[in-house]
Amino acid sequence: MLKVMVFNYSPAIEINNARVNHNIGSENSVEAAETVINTNYYGTKKMIKAAIPLIRPYAQGARIVTVSSRLGRLNGKQNRISDDGLRQRLEDIGNLSEELIDVTMTKFLEQVKDGTWTSGGWPQTKTDYSLSKLAVNAFTRVMANQLSSRPESEKIYINCYCPGMVKTATTGWAGQVTPEEGVDIAIWMSLLPDQAISGKFFAERREIHF
Numbered sequence: 375m376l377k378v379m380v381f382n383y384s385p386a387i388e389i390n391n392a393r394v395n396h397n398i399g400s401e402n403s404v405e406a407a408e409t410v411i412n413t414n415y416y417g418t419k420k421m422i423k424a425a426i427p428l429i430r431p432y433a434q435g436a437r438i439v440t441v442s443s444r445l446g447r448l449n450g451k452q453n454r455i456s457d458d459g460l461r462q463r464l465e466d467i468g469n470l471s472e473e474l475i476d477v478t479m480t481k482f483l484e485q486v487k488d489g490t491w492t493s494g495g496w497p498q499t500k501t502d503y504s505l506s507k508l509a510v511n512a513f514t515r516v517m518a519n520q521l522s523s524r525p526e527s528e529k530i531y532i533n534c535y536c537p538g539m540v541k542t543a544t545t546g547w548a549g550q551v552t553p554e555e556g557v558d559i560a561i562w563m564s565l566l567p568d569q570a571i572s573g574k575f576f577a578e579r580r581e582i583h584f
């Protein structure tokens with residue numbers, strides 16, 4: 375779809391798209407888990423933090439949009455973290471913090487290293503990729519909270535979305551969504567007329583649950 379990050383000519387829109395996923399189809403190897411978490415979560419986080427001071431104040435409110443995935447949903451019927459307590463803490467927007475997200479990623483990566491991750495209660499499908507997207511979603515909410523205190527003239531709205539199953543090289547060109555359709559929602563979210571929308575997760579131009 376899109377390449378890494380796009381600043382439009384008045385840099386008031388940032389779109390984070392980069393990802394890696396080393397599992398094709400039903401594979402679930404965590405051999406590349408560190409790369410996956412580092413690229414998809416920590417890479418996205420660094421880009422967002424680096425971009426914020428560069429984003430130009432913009433009358434309509436500047437926008438940050440991150441491409442995520444439903445695989446990272448906290449409370450999806452399938453593929454969720456089995457620890458109810460951890461899920462609740464990751465969902466509790468009042469107390470959700472960057473530290474909690476980082477500690478969760480560190481715990482998973484430690485379990486990958488010591489070989490205990492299969493009993494860790496992590497998502498069952500594409501575990502490392504799903505967790506990286508769960509972290510991106512949670513970080514979107516943390517940042518939306520932080521950015522909400524900015525003065526009106528410096529507003530930045532941050533949201534994320536799932537494009538659906540897109541026909542790209544990494545899906546083996548499987549899926550129902552063309553790359554153009556997958557990008558459509560990023561453009562729509564970048565230009566959302568309702569400026570107050572921030573810290574939300576979208577799919578098919580509708581808000582969905584994290």
Ligand SMILES: NC(=O)c1ccc[n+]([C@@H]2O[C@H](COP(=O)([O-])OP(=O)(O)OC[C@H]3O[C@@H](n4cnc5c(N)ncnc54)[C@H](OP(=O)(O)O)[C@@H]3O)[C@@H](O)[C@H]2O)c1
Pocket residue numbers: 375376377378390391392393394413417441442443444536537538539540541542543544545549
């Ligand atoms: N395709 C789907 O069905 C689907 C479903 C749900 C969500 N998504 C999300 O949609 C977004 C795009 O997916 P896609 O299918 O278009 O993926 P893709 O074809 O694998 O493209 C990913 C892009 O990320 C770049 N990238 C990877 N690692 C990078 C790094 N360390 N630094 C900079 N760029 C890096 C790649 O660049 P190079 O080509 O140079 O390696 C590539 O251009 C991702 O965030 C993905 O999680 C996709």
